Amino acid sequence: MTTMPISQLFDLKGKGAIVTGAGMGIGQGIAFRLAEAGASVLVVDINPEAAAETVRQIQAKDGIAFAVQADAASVADAERVAQEAVTKFGRLDILVNNAGIFPFSPALQTTEALWDKVLDVNLKGVFFYTQAAAKRMVAAGQGGRIVNIASIDALHPTGNLVHYDASKGAVVMATKALALEFGQYGITVNAIAPGAINTPGASAGTAGVEISEEVLKSFLVRIPLGRQGVPDDIAKAALFLASEASAYITGSLLVVDGGYLLS
Ligand SMILES: NC(=O)c1ccc[n+]([C@@H]2O[C@H](COP(=O)([O-])OP(=O)(O)OC[C@H]3O[C@@H](n4cnc5c(N)ncnc54)[C@H](O)[C@@H]3O)[C@@H](O)[C@H]2O)c1
Numbered sequence: 001m002t003t004m005p006i007s008q009l010f011d012l013k014g015k016g017a018i019v020t021g022a023g024m025g026i027g028q029g030i031a032f033r034l035a036e037a038g039a040s041v042l043v044v045d046i047n048p049e050a051a052a053e054t055v056r057q058i059q060a061k062d063g064i065a066f067a068v069q070a071d072a073a074s075v076a077d078a079e080r081v082a083q084e085a086v087t088k089f090g091r092l093d094i095l096v097n098n099a100g101i102f103p104f105s106p107a108l109q110t111t112e113a114l115w116d117k118v119l120d121v122n123l124k125g126v127f128f129y130t131q132a133a134a135k136r137m138v139a140a141g142q143g144g145r146i147v148n149i150a151s152i153d154a155l156h157p158t159g160n161l162v163h164y165d166a167s168k169g170a171v172v173m174a175t176k177a178l179a180l181e182f183g184q185y186g187i188t189v190n191a192i193a194p195g196a197i198n199t200p201g202a203s204a205g206t207a208g209v210e211i212s213e214e215v216l217k218s219f220l221v222r223i224p225l226g227r228q229g230v231p232d233d234i235a236k237a238a239l240f241l242a243s244e245a246s247a248y249i250t251g252s253l254l255v256v257d258g259g260y261l262l263s
Pocket residue numbers: 020021022023024025026027044045046047050070071072073098099100101102121149150151152193194195196197198199200201202206
């Protein structure tokens with residue numbers, strides 16, 4: 001086996017990638033790094049204006065990107081998006097399942113509709129986007145990289161987020177189960193557990209439910225590295241897991257939290 005030079009390890013030129021929820025926040029940061037490394041990126045978001053803005057910023061730096069409006073919770077959209085990547089780029093090598101929602105809701109007030117919405121976006125979507133992408137990767141016979149954005153909540157609960165914490169715990173186990181099945185095809189499946197990352201969703205909350213100052217402060221005092229994370233902290237980890245540098249890593253959970261879980 002020849003050793004690949006460092007200059008090639010993170011080179012994604014000619015690769016086709018999909019990033020869900022890439023219109024802002026962590027997904028946008030991941031799309032920026034994958035494009036900078038040379039990948040052609042399908043920027044998927046339910047919000048078409050946000051997706052278009054990410055694409056504009058990538059193209060402004062001579063990167064290759066296209067926006068697609070799609071719902072991470074839709075099985076039909078998963079097929080459409082995976083096919084679009086193959087049609088546009090000729091190949092699909094990387095899928096980053098990033099789209100996720102985290103509406104705070106006390107357990108006693110959580111409705112069936114909210115439970116289903118969170119589980120559909122955060123868990124069902126991860127599985128069916130992976131299935132749609134992996135079908136194409138297996139058919140092409142060139143392996144692939146799946147990166148799932150979980151959360152430290154998969155390992156340590158946050159109050160009023162039972163639905164979210166359960167969805168992210170399940171994403172970690174789904175990552176391992178998929179890695180077990182897909183190793184034979186040269187497809188690695190890994191997850192990242194971000195800590196407190198400064199994103200539009202984290203500061204404003206999703207589904208109209210605000211994240212309180214107290215919750216944010218309770219996170220910040222527990223971070224040994226002394227700062228809230230930024231999307232690029234997660235993007236660099238995603239780039240690693242999407243690249244040749246992580247060729248022998250599969251079924252892993254990479255915690256990127258500034259040390260939060262240590263305290
Ligand atoms: N921000 C954090 O502190 C943090 C911590 C741990 C894990 N995460 C995870 O990271 C991921 C991204 O979080 P973020 O903070 O960047 O979120 P964000 O709310 O800032 O951005 C999410 C993006 O996803 C899009 N989106 C939402 N629902 C969608 C759907 N159904 N289909 C397609 N696109 C959809 C939104 O339009 C938005 O552009 C999520 O999976 C989240 O659970 C975030």
